[in-house]
Amino acid sequence: MTFSPQLEARFEELLRSCPPGHKRSALIPMLLYAQDEVGAVTQEVVEEITRRLGLKTMEADEVVTYYSMLRRKPAGKYHIQICTNISCMLTGGLELWEHARKKLGIGNHEVTPDGLFSLEEVECIGACSWAPAILVNYDFHHKVTPEAFDRLIDTLRKLS
């Protein structure tokens, strides 16, 4: 399979950064960067990357099943991750999580029928002082009220 020239350049840089005999060190970043482009860590992605690194597909499967960000099936165009860990919980994170499920009509790890949004309840994302916090793909949103959440969803809908 082929990747974009940007991704290939990134892979090359990663491989250069591995000490001799330790190409496997590039595995996790390659899987995640490939997922960003392809949408999921498909069997094809696993086969291509393990071929390049000289690994067994099982060695990539072990990694995919361990790391929570790596997924076999695509998420929505906007993957919304809501933290409900302690600092967010104290400031309305659970209420926000419930609100988001109702607003989008989907549950944890589900995708809206139009493929636009997916939801995930996540553990601490490192924004505790500006809680409750969410991530939309790789963008942080801080101090998110249910009203702010609705505005964000409406904005993202219009963008699409």
Added chain:
Amino acid sequence: MSGMLYNEPSPLEVKVLTRRFGLESPVRIDTYLATGGYQAFQKALKMKPEEIIEEVKASNLRGRGGAGFPTGMKWGFVPRHSPKPKYIVANGDEGEPGTCKDRLLMENDPHQLLEGMMIAAVAVGAQAGYIYIRGEFRKCLETVEQAIGEARERGYLGKNILGSGFDFDMFTRTGAGSYECGEESALLESLEGKRGVPRIRPPFPAVVGAFGCPTVLNNVETFCAVPHIINDGGAAFALLGTPRNGGTRLFCLSGHINRPGVYELPMGFNLLRMIEEVGGGIRGGKKLKAVIPGGSSCPVLKAEECDIAMDFDTLAKAKSMLGSGGVIVMDEDTCMVKAAMRILSFYAHESCGWCVPCREGTTWLKKLLVRFHAGEGSRGDIDLIAEVARNMLGRTFCPLGDAAAMPAMAFVEKFRDEFEAHAEGEPCPFEPSPREVLAR
């Protein structure tokens, strides 16, 4: 490109590591160089390795990731004359609930982190450095990569750096979602492209670390302190804090306070004063009930225990920990059973499953606490929580088991009355009809 600050600074702050925060384009190398950047590295290139390590020892800098191990001593364990390559690894896998400082340091002053790592490289004779950043921090990773690119272009990284004959280069590694990878040995496994399970120690990473080679592995904030220690001297840095607890630290205030935020304060700053004067007191004029002083692994303090100096030794004496600087403040309306339940659900989710006492223990603690909060616990379960936790302590390869057991024990011991109030079918006094709170 401007920096990313999410709260107003406090006039009580002592800005050492955060001194460039708020400058225009703080992430660019020109800003860094114009404000004294890379001078410490140039100084270090002319110092003997032992002199650098002595300076770090004199600074009383202790690991900012949570364990508080003396940094200079850690560097001193690296066998300098080993024929193997040596590595410097920065732990930017910030994941301890309550902690949000390393992202700020990387987003606002990435060159400071690079310079700290370069000085460590000179001190132990390392040839490459890796900055491991949690997967969710992609924007932050891009900022750090841009900084590495700039440093290479200007000759601060690469071959024969600034004509010194010293070669060193740096790279990033993204994580992909795992709290356990913030633990040093699991991080090294992840850096090598494997599942993040811990390694048995000894050997410690200083001797057998990344790729089987001697490795200095420190938290991002720890490395960020190093340029200041070399510039101003270890003694000056030590004097900012309390005895054996040198310097300042980034405290992350969260929870029920008026001005939550990340603030750089001297080690030993009084916790009550931090809540009142830096954080603006408890939200809505409520009373303080409890504080988790250093991230969710640290045993909770009751309000009456909070008149305390925030340094490693004082908190250890109070049977808690300074941890990673995440100060989680809870007001009088907080249900401590629910707080304990949420924290233990986290550890059950993040236990890597390698060690049975942790894998089983965290899951049982979560189940017990969920049952309790739903009013389905019995009085006997209160002691069972403490017993399960006690049986995890010290029985695992890495500290995740302890990190779950210690807060569980403290919640039960200090707030037993709240557990009793929930037992035998009684509804939660703080939330009469508990909602379904655990979707996963």
